[in-house]
Amino acid sequence: MAAIANRRTIMNLFSRPTCIHSHRSRIVLAEKNINIDVSSITGPNLPEDLMDVNPYHSIPTLVDRDLVLYDSRVIIEYVDERFPHPPLMPVDPVMRARFRLALYQIENDWYKIAETFESSKEGKLTPKLKKMLRESILSSIDGFTFQSYFLSDDFSLVDCTVAPILWRLPLYGIDLGYNAGPIEEYMDLVFSRPSFTDSLTELEQEMRS
Template sequence: MAVSPRLRNTLTLFSARDCVLCHRVRLVLAAKGVQYDLVAVDPTQPPEDLIDLNPYHSVPTLVERELVLYSASVVTEYLDERYPHPPLMPIDPLSRARLRLAMLRLEHEWVPHVQAAQQASTKAQAEAARKQLRDLALAALPLFKASKFFLNPEMSLADCAMAPIIWRLPALGVVLPKEAKPIEDYGQRIFRNPGFVRSLTAEEKNLRELPV
């Protein structure tokens, strides 16, 4: 797998314009203050560079010199280790493992319903996905009440996975009841961060209003 000379000298991220997994990676890069080149991709028509680099032709895909990484979880953990300040994972193994499990659950349980709501071809499919997301959010409500950030006193990779989902809920038509206010409060704390604003594409900025 040869990396194009055009990409070798820069950190490059292949990213869709509105993708919860790509947003996760862009949020980590913004939190770290890392400069990179963004290549906007239509996932249904991947460019030749991406086809050559990634056997799955998927986004997000990160390229740094001869290194090519794909899968949001792999990319974000690499970035946290490659650019250690500020750290986005706790030091102790138990807390790290707990956050990794939480991120795995987000990938397997939350993200598919976000994607289903975005790509639904019928009202019934969209409503089913919205209901699943609403139920997941309400089931997780005690976790949002327990800490300023998700399962951790400081912002972590888990927040970089969760915040893009919360950002999209209104645009997906997911309406949470009043008792879910801690979830919205959690989101607003992160959305006010300049790094979060930097992580947004133009399309994602249109999904809801930024807090003032």
């Protein structure tokens, strides 16, 4: 995925093609229909222009004129506030707090396991980590059951964060089983969104090919 384009201001996202944090950033940018140049980084060597602007040399990094952001949560919240339509967070402060808590829990419980996979030389999760992730996702099934999207009838930053994990389940060797009907329906709904399909790199497409 070289670019997500329309008529708006061009920004640049430094992204890795299989990085889960990069993926959720790309989903949000695609959902907002923003004109964005995506610099795909493969291998250990980083481009000098990234190292010049990001003291942590981390990916994803978003460059918007003189502003440089290098944490995926900061990136997605900035993009949602900078381009408010369509909104990806509720207006009500109580609901916003609940959504932020959900983001924290997903990042702490699911993303940390995904990061272990991405850093693994063997390219796989241990049976213990697979069991932990599977059980954690299934324990959240109510969040997928009573609304169209996770915790809401509106697509949100939480969905942009959940979707990359669920997309990678076959790669992780995780089968949610026969009790996961609401989650399967949720995946069908989210994976068919144009913003999600537009966000996928070739390597991410191959995860479910």
